[in-house]
Amino acid sequence: MRDTPPRQVGPPPARPRFEFRERPSAVTVHRPTIVVASSVLWLAAGALGAVAALxxxxxxxxxxxxxxxxxxxxxxxxxxxTRDRAVALTSAVLVAGGAVGLAQVAAGLRLREGRGAVRYLLVLLLVAAVVEIVLAVGVVDPVARLALLLGAACGAVAAVLMYLPDANRWFASRRP
Known part of the structure; x- marks a missing residue:
């Protein structure tokens, strides 16, 4: 017959204890204030662009x-x-700048959530807003022109803030 080992008398061995830690890349870091400020400025820039279009x-x-x-x-x-088409197209582009403003608002909200890829979209939307300002010179009334300029200034400051080192670290630590 087979040799069987003697049975152990007493309590069973203790269960091993495991401590699960999240990976450092999965830990959510506190949102820096410059990201919040950048998001708020993008919201203001979008709102000003939409007001100018209105x-x-x-x-x-x-x-x-x-x-x-x-x-x-x-x-x-x-x-x-040809001149009629140019007038219609230019007017449509100027009024459609409101869509750029609304896109800035939506992207600014996504920025606040930690979506780092939206930063590139916001820079492209800022370029579109600057092109709209160039088209508006000498054509748009002063209130709309002022709203467009203030929106572009808010967007420029927000673009700088969202690429500062603290913001870059925060966006790098976030995972979708």
């Missing part, structure tokens, strides 16, 4: 008349149909 939309006929004046003055040799 002001332009409320006085759309005056906007089209101002654009027509500039197009007729600068391009007198063009066909009237």
């Amino acid at each position: 002001v332009m939309l409320l006085d759309l006929q005056a906007l089209e008349a101002a654009v027509r004046t500039v197009v007729d003055r600068d391009f007198p040799a063009e066909q009237p149909a």
